[in-house]
Amino acid sequence: MTAADESGPLERTWRDVTPPAARRMLAAATAAFAERGYHATTTRDIAARAGMSPAAVYIHYRSKEELLFHISRIGHAASLDLLTSVTGEDPVERMSAAVAAFASWHAEHHTTARVVQYELGALTPDHLAEVGALRRRIEATVRGMLEDGVATGAFEVPDVRGATLAVLSLCVDVARWYRPGGRRTPAAVGALHADLVRRMLGA
Amino acid sequence: MTAADESGPLERTWRDVTPPAARRMLAAATAAFAERGYHATTTRDIAARAGMSPAAVYIHYRSKEELLFHISRIGHAASLDLLTSVTGEDPVERMSAAVAAFASWHAEHHTTARVVQYELGALTPDHLAEVGALRRRIEATVRGMLEDGVATGAFEVPDVRGATLAVLSLCVDVARWYRPGGRRTPAAVGALHADLVRRMLGA
DNA sequence: GTCTATACAGAGATAGAC
DNA sequence: GTCTATCTCTGTATAGAC
Numbered sequence: 001m002t003a004a005d006e007s008g009p010l011e012r013t014w015r016d017v018t019p020p021a022a023r024r025m026l027a028a029a030t031a032a033f034a035e036r037g038y039h040a041t042t043t044r045d046i047a048a049r050a051g052m053s054p055a056a057v058y059i060h061y062r063s064k065e066e067l068l069f070h071i072s073r074i075g076h077a078a079s080l081d082l083l084t085s086v087t088g089e090d091p092v093e094r095m096s097a098a099v100a101a102f103a104s105w106h107a108e109h110h111t112t113a114r115v116v117q118y119e120l121g122a123l124t125p126d127h128l129a130e131v132g133a134l135r136r137r138i139e140a141t142v143r144g145m146l147e148d149g150v151a152t153g154a155f156e157v158p159d160v161r162g163a164t165l166a167v168l169s170l171c172v173d174v175a176r177w178y179r180p181g182g183r184r185t186p187a188a189v190g191a192l193h194a195d196l197v198r199r200m201l202g203a
Numbered sequence: 204m205t206a207a208d209e210s211g212p213l214e215r216t217w218r219d220v221t222p223p224a225a226r227r228m229l230a231a232a233t234a235a236f237a238e239r240g241y242h243a244t245t246t247r248d249i250a251a252r253a254g255m256s257p258a259a260v261y262i263h264y265r266s267k268e269e270l271l272f273h274i275s276r277i278g279h280a281a282s283l284d285l286l287t288s289v290t291g292e293d294p295v296e297r298m299s300a301a302v303a304a305f306a307s308w309h310a311e312h313h314t315t316a317r318v319v320q321y322e323l324g325a326l327t328p329d330h331l332a333e334v335g336a337l338r339r340r341i342e343a344t345v346r347g348m349l350e351d352g353v354a355t356g357a358f359e360v361p362d363v364r365g366a367t368l369a370v371l372s373l374c375v376d377v378a379r380w381y382r383p384g385g386r387r388t389p390a391a392v393g394a395l396h397a398d399l400v401r402r403m404l405g406a
Numbered sequence: 407g408t409c410t411a412t413a414c415a416g417a418g419a420t421a422g423a424c
Numbered sequence: 425g426t427c428t429a430t431c432t433c434t435g436t437a438t439a440g441a442c
Contacts, residue, residue, distance in 0.1 A: 021425075037324060039242030043418060053427055058419065060425095117379070118321060121240060162387070162395045165380065166373055173372035176320070183364070192365045200403040224407080245435060256409055261437065263407095 013078055013112055017070075022060035024050045026074075029067045034111035038068055038122040068119060069127040075116035076134040079105055083141045091149035092203045096194040098145060099171060104190030106174035113175035142167055149201065156202035167197055216281055216315055220273075225263035227253045229277075232270045237314035241271055241325040271322060272330040278319035279337040282308055286344045294352035295406045299397040301348060302374060307393030309377035316378035345370055352404065359405035370400055 017023040028049035032041040043064050047054045061067045082101045088094045106113045120128060143164040149155035157163040170193055178189065220226040231252035235244040246267050250257045264270045285304045291297045309316040323331060346367040352358035360366040373396055381392065 037240065037242055039240055040325070055420080056426060064418070122243070158398070159395060163399065166396070166399050169376035169380070170369055170372050172379070173376045176375070177368065177372070192362060193369070195361070196366065196369050196403050199405060200399050202402060247435075258438080259408060267436070
């Protein structure tokens with residue numbers, strides 16, 4: 001699949017971005033930023049991947065950083081949605097479902113996830129603040145699930161904040177090591193991590 | 204502590220690098236790469252942090268990438284040393300000591316660790332291959348400890364390779380979120396992670 | 407070994423035609 | 425909205441004096 005191909009399931013992240021040219025640019029920039037990093041990527045790279053001229057980048061985005069910001073905001077919102085849409089009576093079940101979804105998202109969408117997790121430093125202070133608010137909600141959601149389980153006695157952890165950090169670490173780090181076509185499918189990564197987290201939390 | 208200050212314990216990583224000017228440059232480059240990323244760092248930044256002229260970078264290093272390579276190689280070797288120097292009869296004790304050491308290293312030396320873990324993509328193919336060999340030894344060392352524990356029945360894990368990946372994830376990701384002056388000391392991070400890993404492995 | 411000065415290439419962003 | 429052409433600045437690396 002090329003960066004400009006929007007038909008695959010991987011590109012449903014940009015579904016709501018219009019017009020199509022802006023969406024292609026976003027997908028192209030995500031691929032480029034994930035592969036080489038924000039600062040190593042040139043606006044010419046992005047334009048070429050999107051099949052357009054170098055100047056076309058600036059039709060829909062004011063700057064290269066604004067492109068990054070949109071990717072980061074949409075990516076953070078998508079992963080937050082994933083966590084908040086988890087349901088279930090049992091805290092252990094909720095946590096398992098959340099970890100499976102979150103970890104497999106970091107595998108399936110490892111390009112977007114890499115930009116989301118590792119390019120925060122390239123955002124302007126204002127944009128970083130906006131994304132930071134989403135990140136705090138993500139952390140609070142996981143911590144809430146953990147506290148629920150501790151309250152019912154389903155989890156047994158000495159340090160809730162530390163355990164929250166560890167759960168997020170396990171999932172986020174998937175974006176660093178995951179390679180498509182490797183030993184594990186995204187679903188398998190999710191299942192593996194859900195199991196490891198259950199044990200880590202003493203469920 | 205400034206980047207050029209070599210007296211602190213944090214700078215013992217570069218102890219064996221001579222002459223002193225080359226060591227200062229390495230420490231300055233590490234600080235800059237960790238703070239802003241390799242590609243966002245200019246050779247002028249590095250030189251200024253080391254208190255020298257822009258051209259001084261090229262007295263001891265052929266290129267900016269060579270500077271990165273030295274940091275990466277020394278950093279990888281240091282963290283591998285940490286793991287291989289762990290001793291003890293009991294596999295659980297060995298794993299706990301290894302995780303505590305490895306995780307706390309990623310906190311204490313979070314600047315070096317960030318360069319080591321997140322700037323591999325900026326290395327030339329030859330340099331990446333050399334560093335890759337060290338990385339495989341690091342992974343094999345952790346996997347070996349895990350297999351030892353499984354053999355004696357001290358650990359109970361369904362997927363040894365997956366668990367190895369998870370143990371490394373937990374430790375490596377410390378370099379991403381750790382901030383000095385935060386809630387936890389490096390030693391506390393090490394202890395927390397050693398405990399979480401013990402439980403994750405069913406010890 | 408270190409400096410000042412600078413060559414050369416490449417990057418982000420804009421102008422103006424279509 | 426998209427293109428071609430280009431402006432301007434910055435960045436890596438080198439030359440040559442001291």
